[in-house]
Amino acid sequence: MANPLLERQINFLDYTLSSLWRKRYKNLAVVVVFAVVIFLLASFQLVSNGLLERAQTALVMAPEILIQKMTAGRQESIPIAYAERLHDIFGIRQVVPRVWGYYFDEVTLANYTVIGRDQVGGGTDDQLAQVLSEGRLPTAANETVLGQAVFRTKGLQEQRIFSLFRPDLSLKTLTVTGLFKKESNLLTDDLIVLSLADARDLFGLPDGLASDLMVTVANPREISTVAKKISEALPGTRVLTRPQIEKTYHMIFGWRSGFASVCLLAALAAFFIFAWDKASGLAPDEKREIAILKILGWQTADVLVVRFWEGAVISLAAYLLGCTAAYIHVVFFGSTLFLPVLAGWSVIRPDLHLLPAIHLADLLLLFCLTVMPYLTATVVPAWRCASLPSDTALQGG
Amino acid sequence: MLIECKNLIKTYVADGRRMTAVDEVSFVVQQGEFIFIHGHSGSGKTTLLSLIGGLTSPDTGQVLIDGQDNWQQSDNALSDMRNRTIGFIFQFASLIPALTVLENILLPMSFGGLAAGARERAEQLLVQVGLKEKMHSYPGQLSGGQQRRVAIARAFINQPAIILADEPTGDLDEETEQEIFELFKTVNREQKATFLIVTHNNHLATTIPGSRVFTMRLGLLSESQGG
Numbered sequence: 001m002a003n004p005l006l007e008r009q010i011n012f013l014d015y016t017l018s019s020l021w022r023k024r025y026k027n028l029a030v031v032v033v034f035a036v037v038i039f040l041l042a043s044f045q046l047v048s049n050g051l052l053e054r055a056q057t058a059l060v061m062a063p064e065i066l067i068q069k070m071t072a073g074r075q076e077s078i079p080i081a082y083a084e085r086l087h088d089i090f091g092i093r094q095v096v097p098r099v100w101g102y103y104f105d106e107v108t109l110a111n112y113t114v115i116g117r118d119q120v121g122g123g124t125d126d127q128l129a130q131v132l133s134e135g136r137l138p139t140a141a142n143e144t145v146l147g148q149a150v151f152r153t154k155g156l157q158e159q160r161i162f163s164l165f166r167p168d169l170s171l172k173t174l175t176v177t178g179l180f181k182k183e184s185n186l187l188t189d190d191l192i193v194l195s196l197a198d199a200r201d202l203f204g205l206p207d208g209l210a211s212d213l214m215v216t217v218a219n220p221r222e223i224s225t226v227a228k229k230i231s232e233a234l235p236g237t238r239v240l241t242r243p244q245i246e247k248t249y250h251m252i253f254g255w256r257s258g259f260a261s262v263c264l265l266a267a268l269a270a271f272f273i274f275a276w277d278k279a280s281g282l283a284p285d286e287k288r289e290i291a292i293l294k295i296l297g298w299q300t301a302d303v304l305v306v307r308f309w310e311g312a313v314i315s316l317a318a319y320l321l322g323c324t325a326a327y328i329h330v331v332f333f334g335s336t337l338f339l340p341v342l343a344g345w346s347v348i349r350p351d352l353h354l355l356p357a358i359h360l361a362d363l364l365l366l367f368c369l370t371v372m373p374y375l376t377a378t379v380v381p382a383w384r385c386a387s388l389p390s391d392t393a394l395q396g397g
Numbered sequence: 398m399l400i401e402c403k404n405l406i407k408t409y410v411a412d413g414r415r416m417t418a419v420d421e422v423s424f425v426v427q428q429g430e431f432i433f434i435h436g437h438s439g440s441g442k443t444t445l446l447s448l449i450g451g452l453t454s455p456d457t458g459q460v461l462i463d464g465q466d467n468w469q470q471s472d473n474a475l476s477d478m479r480n481r482t483i484g485f486i487f488q489f490a491s492l493i494p495a496l497t498v499l500e501n502i503l504l505p506m507s508f509g510g511l512a513a514g515a516r517e518r519a520e521q522l523l524v525q526v527g528l529k530e531k532m533h534s535y536p537g538q539l540s541g542g543q544q545r546r547v548a549i550a551r552a553f554i555n556q557p558a559i560i561l562a563d564e565p566t567g568d569l570d571e572e573t574e575q576e577i578f579e580l581f582k583t584v585n586r587e588q589k590a591t592f593l594i595v596t597h598n599n600h601l602a603t604t605i606p607g608s609r610v611f612t613m614r615l616g617l618l619s620e621s622q623g624g
Contacts (some may be wrong), residue, residue: 018496019495022494194414262426289493292477292493295450295452295479295485296479296480296504296505297476297477297479298480299476299477300472300473307549389454390453
């Protein structure tokens, strides 16, 4: 070969691969353990990012301002007539009463979220219409739009009519006019949307009452100002803004995310202990090998290059394996390991098919947290050993 | 190549006690000489070879090879000197298990880029140590004696000026030992290589006329009658 420098590097690589192959079972075990840690961390990161982005999309449906009546610190039904007291507030575009609550279906043993609202045209209706995969919002009595899980749980296929029990156990029959998209499943999977009157009918609420009032403002920048005016106009109510709802959602998600992070940190800590154990000393045969190489004329840098390549081959293989497995886990297996923890549904779990949000910064962070410590743990003890006098190799027998 | 050892002292701490392995050793070896060093176990023979080979530094004193003090050189320069100038034969199996016999022999050469004819030379050395048919075997597939012969072939691959051998024929039968010493004599004759051989076998020195014999006892070196 013409280029000695190139031949030298090829010889290093050849030596590295031979060395890895010699301890193939041990190295394979390291790669597997390492890849599992990376898989867990990467899956968690992908699911977290995917859920946050999905939630961000779904929260577009949230009302800009929500008014709830509070009595003795608890929420109760609000009179629709309260809306008339808001007419004088400049900046309010629309006030829409809403009934919402939970319905436990004894037939399927599932808990649904029911929202009753009338179509009034404009903002919120448009936003709801955007997350429909088919059909239309209810326009007439006894019509409904369902989330994917409700549709599935009720066993509806071609048949688009089903019944729910009123509190007096009489049946209320509903016709499905539309379905929500899978992309909004995080918030709509267990959802039944009805007209206001139908929701009242289902829950047995008196006329003139709603669960809350949804307010749309003319200028989204004025949300907090308008909310403050509403609070002053309607004492005894709780006024929630969309930024507050988003913040609450993020806090809840953040808590779940933090809990899962703590669990994963345990795995990471175990990996660090493993790396530290590796860094704290070489096996006698490894020490002897390095000493022999030094005696035969290898420089310390040569030893480090080989050890670096050994560490790089193992850690990069584990990194690629772990990240690829995480992608497959999230995309093709619905994040089965983390979704129950992070999405937090109680009865019906959202059937989420996340398209992972891959951020270069996250991949780099993961690289720095896993590959770098392993490389350090590989190279540092070799450097310490190669820097010592080589005569230890002559002493053993 | 001239080897000069001047007032070498090397001590170790073992079990909390300081032991003097090499005690005020001074001697000169001319190029092409055969030096035998005898002595009981623990007398300091191996430590003396380590000092001469630049594997460990003396507490005091100097090792000069062609006038160049080993321990005045950088670590890299010392490695380079070992690679080009010295062939080591250890008293234990010193082959790299991941490499074949041929690759082990070429190991001292391969990291500067293999010189033309290196492989042929390695094969020729394998013929000389009687292991040509084993060149693609791994060390784990060889007996202890065969591994020792491979290590001897490796020590000669770079045609070094100095051979440091620690019990080179310790676990070889008499016939093979004789063949190996014939090889030593050939290399000595053809390359003017200097041999420093640590051995328990007092008889070996008599087989090489003109050789010098030293005895080590409690770290002290004294020259005795040669072969």
